[in-house]
Every structure is written in C-alpha cells, then in structure tokens.
Amino acid sequence: MKKRLATIMMAILVLAGYWGYQQIEEIPESGTSQKQKVQAVESTTYKELATLEYDGKNQVVQINQNRPTFTKEELATNQTPGQTFSDLDALNRVGVANALLNKSLMPNTDREPLYVNPTGWRNKKITVNGKSDWLYNRSHLIGYQLTGENNNVKNLMTGTRSLNTPGMLEYENQIANYMKETGHEVRYRVTPVFRGDELVARGVQLEAQSIQDQKIAFNVYIFNVQEGVLIHYEDGTSEMRNS
Template identity: 55%
Template sequence: MALIGTILLFATLYWFWRLHRRYRGRQWWRHSWPAIIALLVSFSILGTSDESTQPTVKTKTVTKTHLVTANNDKQLTALQAANRASASSLKQAAKKLSSSQQHIDKLKATNKQAGATSTTAPTKVNSDHNPSNTTLASKTYNGQQTITINQNQPAFTAKELSTSQGAWQQYGNLDSLNRVTAANALLNQSLMPKAEREALNVRPTGWHNKRISSGWLYNRSHLIGYQLTGQNNNIKNLMTGTRSLNDPEMTTYENQVAAYLKESPKNYVRYQVTPIFKGNELLARGVQMRGQSVGSNAVSFNVYIFNIQPGMTLNYTDGTSQVSH
C-alpha cells in the first residue's frame, strides 16, 4: 500500500505541473480539481500504510493462584507422621543390628578364647595329624567339655577345600548298628534355609530321653546344624546328644560359621562333623567338629566336644542314665 500511495503522489504532482504549464495565467487551478482529489487519495493511502506497519503489542495478564486447602494440610500432616515413624523404625533397626553384631563379636571372642579360631595360622593341607576315631573315643573328660585337636588346625587337604563344584553337602550312611557316621559339606549362603524348622521325630540310637533338673537330658542333635543346610528330619544327620553338647557347645561353632556365611554370598566354609562311638556303644562319646573358611582364616577350628551332661552319669552302651552321686 505504501508503494501505491507513493506512485500516486508523484503522478499527481506531475499532473499539477502539466496543468500549470497548460493553463498559465488562465486560473489553471479551476481545471485541477481532479488532481486535487488524487492528491488527497494518495495522502490517505500513505497514512493508512504507516499505521499498518506499526507493530501490534498484545499484553496478556496471567494470574497464578496457589490454594492451600484443608486436604493439603492433611496430606502434609500424614507425610510428617510417616517420616517420624520411618525415623523411629530406622533407629530400632540400627539398635537391633548393633545388638546382633555385639552378640556375634562375643561368640567370636568366646570361640577364640576356647581355641575355636586362629586368625594368624595358615590353612593346613595335610590331614596326617588328625587323630583316629578310636583315639578320640579313648579320651577322658576332665571337666572341660570342648578341647582342641591338632593344635586347633582343621587340616583339610587342598582338594577338600576346592570350590570348583560349588556348595555341596554329604551325609554318611548309617553303620551296621544304625549309628550315624560323618557329615561333610562345603557350606555357602546358598544352602542356608529360608523356612522355619519343623519338629523332629527321628529316634537316633541311644535315645532314652528324660527330664532332669535343668530340662530334657537329650536333644536330637544335628551333625550339621539346620541353620547351615536346612537338613532337618534326616536320619543320617541326627544323633543323641546331651543338652550341653548341643547347646551351647556345638551351637557356638555353628553360629560362628553362619555369621561368616551371611557376610557374603562368596564366602565358603569346608565343614565336617564326626560322631565318635566307642566299640559297639549306641551313645556317642562325643563329636569332632572341623571348619575352615576357604581363602581366609576367618573361620578355622578343630575341636572335640564330649557328650556329657553335668550332674548326670551316662551309660554309653545304650544311652540310659542316672543322677550322679
């Protein structure tokens, strides 16, 4: 539009010049009224064009309103209460974890004092120094229920410590008198049970149980504890053991092994428990327990635990008993 107005303006001015020359001195303006109209039109066009080129600025007012409602207040209160509950729960969990760690440390200290662990001794690879079952059966109880064997060295061979086959467990067949024999395993976190233990119903040899002043005289003692493999009513893994043999003596070592296995799924412990019978007796004289962590000496023990109960005289031939005099 601006271009058209400009062209029309110059054309009109030219028209005026031509009229002025033609009608000089003869009131030329009387003949120029059409040119005057054209001039006004050109001015009008140019004025309109100037207005159209001006940018239009639109202003928009945005109003943002934040409402704090009663519902928001309730949600905020609920979140604050949940945070307080979570903080309380975390404190309780931390307290429980600290208590468990203190218990484990206490067990380790007790085991170490009794010769159950040796953090400095190297892993033995020679089993020649382990005494025979006959030699162990001939040992006499002199007031100390747990004694160390082979200077507390488990003495597993390099082959016995191999992890090439992964975790495993093996239970010896019952002998001709239906007595349990040795139980062996390469323990790992993968073997540990996920379910609660069920009640036991196996009757091992020498089972003549009765109540005494401290409770039941005998327990159905697992050779390899339930917490390590999940084996429960396995007749090849249960023997008649006194309450003191089962707990605290054997349990102390089992707890130490379990604590180490729970530390990492990469931890392995070579483990063996052998019931020691004398001649044709049906009640074991004791058990030999050997344990060795693979690749470290975090767990390392070789002990013999006498199958005795303070205040009781046991008949190892058949498992009957009487109060000591």
C-alpha cells in the first residue's frame, strides 16, 4: 500500500512539473521562428519573470502560451495611434513602454547616432568565437523603425548585442512588415525586467496584438545575455566565462 501511494505521488509531481514548465522545440506561430527553439513557461507576473534563469540554450521564452494580456479597451478600434513611456524610477531605470502602432508613426529618415547612456552602461569590446564586437547596445524599448523615437532616456536600456539583434529585432520586424503590408494597427507593450536594485535588466517582455485581425499575437520574454560572457547585472560590469 505504501509503495502504491509513493508511486502515485511521484506521478503527480512529474505531471505537475511538466504542466508548469516544458520545452517546445518547433512552434510555427506568430512571434517565433520555425527554426528557433523556444522555452515555454507559465510565469505571468513581473516578479516571476525576474526569477527566471537562462538555461544556456533558449534565449527566448514564451509567456502565457504566447498569448498577450491586453484588455478589451486596449484592443478597441478607432483609437489614436501613439506611445507612452514610464518615468524613470529612483535608480534612473526605464519602465514599461506602451504603444498603439500604426504605419503613419513609422519614420522615413535614417536614425541619428545614439548618445544616451542608460543605467549599467559599462560597455567594452569582447571576442567570442574569433569575432570582436561591443558587448552592449543602447536598446530601444519601442524600436526606432516603429515610431522614430530615438534619444529618449525613457526608451533606452542597456542590452546585450544578442538581446538587441536578433532578439528584439526579429519581433519588431514582424510588426513593421505587417503594418507596411496591411496598413493595420498593432497594440504593443515592452516591459524591461529588473531584479531587485540591479542596474541592468535581466530581460524584456514583448507583447503584441494586431487590432483588426489575429495575424500578430505574441507574448515572449528575451533574456539579456551574451554567449561567453558573465554579466554582473548589479552594475553592468562583465567578464569572459572560462570555456
């Protein structure tokens, strides 16, 4: 009897773990690449996202089964396109950025050089797999190609090169191409996720939903990491990992 109870309890624990945390390898949905391995978790709150740890393989994590969490009001038609940014917090860190995107907001001029230094900006050249490049980018929350917002301190965070490109850029391109092709609108929200008083975000959550149809719909979290580098998120300093 005791052995049977132990077996049943073990089965329940395994099923519970699988339900809460699972690996999904080929997901041909909006917001993912068919060649991209995507991790899926049930985390939905800011606090839960801040505790996630990068597994060394999957930089992109699907949240809430890849479904965004906008309200009916946020997805209503006949709204005025625009964007809003959170005020910097007591540590001068950026917060949530919201936008109702429309083709009319997209810039028709080249982006000017960036000069704003966000929190944790301790940039340096690194060499990984024989390639030398800068570790960090000044990463836009709302991408320049979507609204033309550039040197705005409320819209720039310290992001690794891989977070910026291909990480965030892949999703921004999906939205931009969709708006160019259809002329439709997209509700978009970007949430930088910090742990405690750290100056560099652990990652960013991207949520998007097209207003007139369901062709754009994703909810993902991208880890702010770089291959071969150990980042000290408390101040932005870094060191190369031992191979």
